[in-house]
């Protein structure tokens with residue numbers, strides 16, 4: 624089932640989401656629906672608050688671009704990107720490298736706005752899977768950026784918050800307009 628994607632201005636996008644305590648039928652259904660919704664919207668990632676659920680859960684799929692990372696290690700082993708896509712995770716933790724890189728970002732909850740965002744290049748993400756495993760994912764490129772963007776959502780942070788102040792001021796009217804349009808459907 625394709626879910627409504629909540630738009631900028633909805634308070635759920637500003638919440639610090641709750642940890643997932645139980646993986647039950649309703650959570651599995653939510654994950655299926657989030658994956659379907661992400662594909663339908665041509666998104667690279669989708670976090671639970673974007674469909675109105677304040678849980679630390681997100682999905683990512685960067686398989687359209689298998690060359691988008693220069694390395695990927697899972698639990699210390701070199702791993703093929705496509706083998707872990709789509710990536711579904713709960714209760715993530717994130718560590719960053721020192722180097723930073725700018726890259727273009729958009730967000731399904733902020734339709735029509737894209738901007739260069741400066742973020743750490745390398746990440747080490749500790750992710751829990753739905754079947755109770757822990758994956759340690761080390762990578763760069765688009766997967767690093769997507770992990771940072773989606774995990775920000777779980778903390779109520781949006782990519783526009785990471786823009787320089789002048790860019791935020793320049794976007795103010797467009798953001799106000801999105802907020803005034805409600806769900807954006």
Ligand code: NI
Pocket residue numbers: 729730731732772776
């Ligand atoms: Ni987003």
